[in-house]
Amino acid sequence: MTGSGSFAARIVRWQRSHGRNDLPWQGTRDPYRVWLSEVMLQQTQVATVREYYARFLRRYPDVSALATASEDEVFALWSGLGYYSRARNLHRCAREVVARFGGTFPGDAAALETLPGIGRSTAAAIASLCFAAREAILDGNVKRVLTRVLGFDADLAVAANERALWARAVELLPKRDLGEAMPRYTQGLMDLGATVCVPRKPACLLCPVQSMCVAQREARPEAFPVKTRKLKRTAQSLWLLHARRGDGAVWLQKRASEGVWAGLYCMPVFDDRGSLFEALGTTDVQEGPPFVHVLTHKDLHLHPVHALVRKAPGGEGAWFGAEAWPELGLPAPIRKLLLSTPLRGDA
Numbered sequence: 001m002t003g004s005g006s007f008a009a010r011i012v013r014w015q016r017s018h019g020r021n022d023l024p025w026q027g028t029r030d031p032y033r034v035w036l037s038e039v040m041l042q043q044t045q046v047a048t049v050r051e052y053y054a055r056f057l058r059r060y061p062d063v064s065a066l067a068t069a070s071e072d073e074v075f076a077l078w079s080g081l082g083y084y085s086r087a088r089n090l091h092r093c094a095r096e097v098v099a100r101f102g103g104t105f106p107g108d109a110a111a112l113e114t115l116p117g118i119g120r121s122t123a124a125a126i127a128s129l130c131f132a133a134r135e136a137i138l139d140g141n142v143k144r145v146l147t148r149v150l151g152f153d154a155d156l157a158v159a160a161n162e163r164a165l166w167a168r169a170v171e172l173l174p175k176r177d178l179g180e181a182m183p184r185y186t187q188g189l190m191d192l193g194a195t196v197c198v199p200r201k202p203a204c205l206l207c208p209v210q211s212m213c214v215a216q217r218e219a220r221p222e223a224f225p226v227k228t229r230k231l232k233r234t235a236q237s238l239w240l241l242h243a244r245r246g247d248g249a250v251w252l253q254k255r256a257s258e259g260v261w262a263g264l265y266c267m268p269v270f271d272d273r274g275s276l277f278e279a280l281g282t283t284d285v286q287e288g289p290p291f292v293h294v295l296t297h298k299d300l301h302l303h304p305v306h307a308l309v310r311k312a313p314g315g316e317g318a319w320f321g322a323e324a325w326p327e328l329g330l331p332a333p334i335r336k337l338l339l340s341t342p343l344r345g346d347a
Contacts, residue, residue, distance in 0.1 A: 007149070019192075035093075035126050046194070074091045105130075146189075148215035238300060239271070239276045240337065243312075245308075260298075264334075273303065
């Protein structure tokens with residue numbers, strides 16, 4: 001492989017002419033907008049993020065506006081995007097930026113890493129894209145690009161090997177004209193991983209660093225990156241009590257701060273059918289068809305039970321009419337159930 005400067009220069013040139021330049025969070029060095037997009041793009045496709053990003057900016061145009069919002073308001077706006085710990089950290093981070101930095105994001109990656117929800121790669125992305133800092137990102141797409149180009153076949157499940165890849169990533173950074181080079185280089189690596197150096201059947205002929213790429217030369221790009229340890233998928237069955245009054249209001253409870261759907265509003269949840277019927281005190285219900293909701297590492301087998309009631313089913317909670325649902329942080333399957341076919345009969 002040729003020198004690191006040549007690698008960086010090729011990425012910068014390619015990004016200028018062939019990279020993505022029309023995404024709504026590009027063309028800005030506003031750290032608030034870049035940070036918001038980086039958090040939303042974690043584990044989420046660009047097509048999905050576009051809509052949420054625009055909605056967040058309409059409601060919260062700057063970090064101070066986000067900091068003054070309530071957690072419930074943030075969850076409601078985030079609802080459907082998933083991975084709600086991101087929303088919780090987003091809100092906490094906004095408040096800390098205001099409290100600790102006067103509402104201005106620091107330009108130093110080390111300081112950014114002290115904020116909730118900002119890890120090393122996200123901190124580097126903000127610092128390099130907004131402040132032209134010479135910092136290396138290493139998200140999933142970039143790991144794939146670099147391990148293929150370098151022929152880096154050490155197991156990234158081992159922390160020492162990931163640290164070694166970080167070191168190589170730093171060596172490859174641009175060394176001159178950082179004001180333009182660093183933002184384009186960082187964006188270029190992300191663009192290359194998202195559009196050309198994809199997990200399956202990468203478009204190697206379109207790659208600006210094809211001639212440098214060990215994986216392409218060895219005709220085995222899909223062998224990289226190497227990561228042997230995988231989290232095991234689990235399954236859990238939950239029974240959901242859709243308790244509804246005659247006026248259409250539904251009984252919802254705020255979930256605990258840990259566990260499934262932490263901090264969100266939800267129908268009462270039970271571990272088994274018997275517990276639900278014992279709490280409800282009646283079997284005069286409609287049992288909806290069970291369905292599966294897929295989380296990152298867990299399949300939730302959900303069993304909705306619909307009941308028209310005259311009084312609250314017990315436990316802490318409150319009645320919420322349909323006009324209130326859009327302003328609540330609701331898990332996607334709960335929101336879908338609330339908008340499903342109304343119950344038959346009257347309470």
